[in-house]
Amino acid sequence: MRSPSTRRxxxxxxxxxxxxxxxxxxxxxxxxxxxSGSGAVVLFVGRVRPEVQAGRRLTGLDYEADRRxxxxxxxxxxxxxxxxxxxxxxHVVHRIGRLRVGTASVIIGVAAAHRSMAFEAARxxxxxxxxxxxxxxxxxxxxxxxxxxxxxxxRPRGARSPG
Amino acid sequence: MRSPSTRRxxxxxxxxxxxxxxxxxxxxxxxxxxxSGSGAVVLFVGRVRPEVQAGRRLTGLDYEADRRxxxxxxxxxxxxxxxxxxxxxxHVVHRIGRLRVGTASVIIGVAAAHRSMAFEAARxxxxxxxxxxxxxxxxxxxxxxxxxxxxxxxRPRGARSPG
Amino acid sequence: MPLAERxxxxxxxxxxxxxxxxxxxxxxxxxxxxxERAVPSTGVRLDTxxxxxxxxxxxxxxxxxxxxxxRNGEYVVGKRLRVRPGDExxxxxxxxxx
Amino acid sequence: MPLAERxxxxxxxxxxxxxxxxxxxxxxxxxxxxxERAVPSTGVRLDTxxxxxxxxxxxxxxxxxxxxxxRNGEYVVGKRLRVRPGDExxxxxxxxxx
Numbered sequence: 373m374r375s376p377s378t379r380r381x382x383x384x385x386x387x388x389x390x391x392x393x394x395x396x397x398x399x400x401x402x403x404x405x406x407x408s409g410s411g412a413v414v415l416f417v418g419r420v421r422p423e424v425q426a427g428r429r430l431t432g433l434d435y436e437a438d439r440r441x442x443x444x445x446x447x448x449x450x451x452x453x454x455x456x457x458x459x460x461x462x463h464v465v466h467r468i469g470r471l472r473v474g475t476a477s478v479i480i481g482v483a484a485a486h487r488s489m490a491f492e493a494a495r496x497x498x499x500x501x502x503x504x505x506x507x508x509x510x511x512x513x514x515x516x517x518x519x520x521x522x523x524x525x526x527r528p529r530g531a532r533s534p535g
Numbered sequence: 536m537r538s539p540s541t542r543r544x545x546x547x548x549x550x551x552x553x554x555x556x557x558x559x560x561x562x563x564x565x566x567x568x569x570x571s572g573s574g575a576v577v578l579f580v581g582r583v584r585p586e587v588q589a590g591r592r593l594t595g596l597d598y599e600a601d602r603r604x605x606x607x608x609x610x611x612x613x614x615x616x617x618x619x620x621x622x623x624x625x626h627v628v629h630r631i632g633r634l635r636v637g638t639a640s641v642i643i644g645v646a647a648a649h650r651s652m653a654f655e656a657a658r659x660x661x662x663x664x665x666x667x668x669x670x671x672x673x674x675x676x677x678x679x680x681x682x683x684x685x686x687x688x689x690r691p692r693g694a695r696s697p698g
Numbered sequence: 699m700p701l702a703e704r705x706x707x708x709x710x711x712x713x714x715x716x717x718x719x720x721x722x723x724x725x726x727x728x729x730x731x732x733x734e735r736a737v738p739s740t741g742v743r744l745d746t747x748x749x750x751x752x753x754x755x756x757x758x759x760x761x762x763x764x765x766x767x768x769r770n771g772e773y774v775v776g777k778r779l780r781v782r783p784g785d786e787x788x789x790x791x792x793x794x795x796x
Numbered sequence: 797m798p799l800a801e802r803x804x805x806x807x808x809x810x811x812x813x814x815x816x817x818x819x820x821x822x823x824x825x826x827x828x829x830x831x832e833r834a835v836p837s838t839g840v841r842l843d844t845x846x847x848x849x850x851x852x853x854x855x856x857x858x859x860x861x862x863x864x865x866x867r868n869g870e871y872v873v874g875k876r877l878r879v880r881p882g883d884e885x886x887x888x889x890x891x892x893x894x
Contacts, residue, residue, distance in 0.1 A: 398578070402561055408637040411584035414577065414657075415561070418894050421574035421648065435893065438819060438886055440869055442893075466893060474571040478894050485584065487661060494577075495654055498894060506886075507893025508820035581796050598795065601721060601788055604771055605795075629795060641796050661796060669788075670795025671722035 388462065389446035391437050391507070393469040401481040404463035410483035414490040416498055418478040420471050429514040435468040435477060438506035442466070445505045449497055457493040459484040464497060466507060477509075552609035552627040554600050554670070559628045564644040567626035573646035577653040579661055581641040583634050592677040598631040598640060601669035605629070608668045612660055620656040622647040627660060629670060640672075707784045714739055714783040716747065724765060724789040727757035741780035744769070744787070748777065766790040805882040812837060812881040814845065822863060822887040825855035839878035842867070842885070846875065864888040 388404065390396075398415060405413055423430040450462045461483035471477055480497050484490040501507075551567065553559075561578060568576055586593040613625045624646035634640055643660050647653040664670075699707075710717060718733040725731045728751075735747060744767065752759040767774045768788040769781065781787060797805075808815060816831040823829045826849075833845060842865065850857040865872045866886040867879065879885060 398561060398565055409585060411582050413580040413582070415580075416650065416654070417576040417578075418650065419574055419576070422572060436819060437893070438817070438866075438888065441866060441886065441888075444869065487579065487581065491579070491654065491658055498650060502894040503891065505893050506819070506888050506891055508889065509892050510820065599721060600795070601719070601768075601790065604768060604788065604790075607771065665796040666793065668795050669721070669790050669793055671791065672794045673722065 389443060389450065389464040389466075391439050391442050391446075391466050391468060393467065396465045396467045396476050396479050398479060401463050401465060401479045405461045405481045405483040407461050407483050409485065410460045410490075411485055412487035412490040413481065413483045414487075414494040415482075416478075416480040416494050417476050418498070419476050420473045422473045425513075427515075430473060430511060431514050432470060432472040432475070432512045433477070433509040434470050434512060435466075435507060435509050437466070437468050437508070439468075441506045446501070449500050449504065452500075453482070453493040453496055456496070457484065457489045459489055459493045462493065462497070464501070466501070466505075468507065470512075551625065552606060552613065552629075554602050554605050554609075554629050554631060556630065556632040559630045559639050559642050561642060564626050564628060564642045568624045568644045568646040570624050570646050572648065573623045573653075574648055575650035575653040576644065576646045577650075577657040578645075579641075579643040579657050580639050581661070582639050583636045585636045588676075590678075593636060593674060594677050595633060595635040595638070595675045596640070596672040597633050597675060598629075598670060598672050600629070600631050600671075602631075604669045609664070612663050612667065615663075616645070616656040616659055619659070620647065620652045622652055622656045625656065625660070627664070629664070629668075631670065633675070707786070710734075710784045712783075716742075716781050716783065717786045718751070719786065719788045721788070721790055722794075723791045724758060724761050727761055728755045737781060737783055739783055741782040743777075744774060744779055744781050745777040747781055747787075761791055762789070764792055805884070808832075808882045810881075814840075814879050814881065814883050814885060816849070816885045816887065818887045819889060820892075821889045822856060822859050825859055826853045835879060835881055837881055839880040841875075842872060842877050842879050843875040845879055845885075859889055860887070862890055 398417065401415060402413070420433050446464050450464065453459055453462055459482050461481070463481045464478070466478045467476065478498070478501065480494050480501075482490045482493045482497070484493065561580065564578060565576070583596050609627050613627065616622055616625055622645050624644075626644045627641070629641045630639065641661070641664065643657050643664075645653045645656045645660070647656065714736050715734045716737050718735065720728050720731055720733065733751065735751070737747070748762055748767070752762060767777065768790065769779070770786050811834070813832045813834050816833065818826050818829055818831065831849065833849070835845070846860055846865070850860060865875065866888065867877070868884050
């Protein structure tokens with residue numbers, strides 16, 4: 373994760389996304405989008421939301437990833453977004469490990485000539501990330517047993533952590 | 536502009552938006568969105584895009600505002616967005632004065648429980664800002680006469696500066 | 699209302715003038731961002747006032763057709779309302795912020 | 797391929813084993829994030845391999861029905877393909893990142 377500009381997929385394409393167990397910040401993503409030709413930048417931050425269920429309080433989420441495949445899928449998604457929306461810069465970072473409530477789990481940044489491209493690409497990336505990238509979260513509750521967070525019908529999609 | 540938390544509209548509502556002749560930054564907006572209950576943050580940055588037309592190079596844009604009315608309209612838009620999308624925090628800053636190519640002219644930040652609210656509110660705010668807030672830009676070209684930037688049919692909407 | 703503005707309005711009322719603020723293309727058409735016009739203390743209809751200014755500044759006329767007009771920070775609906783000494787009129791061509 | 801991975805695969809080939817990596821609910825159902833299984837050098841069908849593991853770990857069976865399976869970092873289409881010593885199989889329950 374240290375030198376993302378030199379990492380490449382098996383196919384030789386540069387990978388700009390990151391899956392990291394360190395804190396992620398807006399400024400780290402914004403830096404990667406610097407481009408004087410882009411008139412619009414859209415940034416999305418997903419954070420662990422507080423929740424109480426049946427008297428139990430969510431203290432955080434544990435994130436895990438199939439890191440190699442996650443990077444390959446993120447790099448696919450970046451390529452798709454570039455092609456579909458004509459964006460100029462994309463950078464996605466996803467944090468894994470034990471994250472407390474309020475902590476950023478994912479940051480997506482897109483720079484494009486026009487705002488509609490940037491908005492649509494950012495939305496596309498977060499929706500596809502949730503569906504297609506091998507990353508998982510598990511709930512951690514203050515008391516009682518833990519319950520895995522599934523793409524479940526029990527709750528509306530994206531209920532707690534929209535990131 | 537110095538103490539936005541104490542400024543109020545004629546109706547007594549707090550105004551959180553800013554119209555300023557100083558540089559605007561992502562972090563100044565992100566700070567205003569801090570809220571542990573928000574699972575999603577969306578930030579939009581509009582910047583002056585480079586352009587060449589008939590051999591002339593755009594060097595920047597001059598922005599002016601009817602400041603009092605602009606703040607009142609921005610505060611209306613914030614209220615509308617809160618009501619329509621159920622967002623938790625909104626902060627909008629618009630810069631005025633002489634802005635060179637590459638400079639941020641507007642930053643919109645929205646924090647909400649879920650990502651769809653945050654994306655939709657941010658998009659709503661920038662579209663409405665362009666239509667409903669008394670702020671104007673004028674082109675500055677490297678050579679030749681200046682041409683005002685109108686909501687014109689000559690160019691697609693939002694052609695140069697999507698912000 | 700800030701003190702400076704209150705003072706300006708009071709002076710305008712005493713000199714029986716209306717202040718017009720012109721933005722963007724309206725400012726360029728007139729060559730000034732502010733105009734002052736004396737009006738009777740009983741006031742004058744807004745459309746009459748604007749017509750007299752358009753006669754002095756013909757380039758302003760097409761701009762006024764597409765402009766919003768505000769009095770004392772509130773948009774004017776219809777232009778038949780009366781403008782009185784101390785009022786502040788703003789001419790807003792179509793917005794292009796962002 | 798990093799040196800460590802190359803070495804691991806070489807050892808797996810020599811000991812004629814397949815490595816399985818289990819994520820999320822699959823890991824919890826089995827109680828381990830890795831499993832190793834000896835396979836003949838001619839390989840074994842993926843569905844046969846997974847069935848034998850599901851017999852040992854019945855809680856894994858419903859999870860396998862909704863999981864994607866990857867071999868050496870590529871998703872498997874159909875589960876009839878053969879797995880050979882040195883292969884790495886990953887079990888991916890539905891994703892929930894973001």
